[in-house]
Amino acid sequence: VAGVIFAKATSDAEVGFALTMEDLSPVVSQAAGLSSPVSS
Numbered sequence: 001v002a003g004v005i006f007a008k009a010t011s012d013a014e015v016g017f018a019l020t021m022e023d024l025s026p027v028v029s030q031a032a033g034l035s036s037p038v039s040s
Helices: 021-033
Strands: 003-008 016-020
Touching: 003 021, 016 021
Parallel strands: none
Antiparallel strands: 003 016
């Protein structure tokens, strides 16, 4: 399984959160055209 780990649980050192490449593929394939600023 390949993907991106983006967070870990603060209450359990054995728990993390990730997105698989299957989830990321639609966004990654459009990345070159995604250039609009977002608020923070």
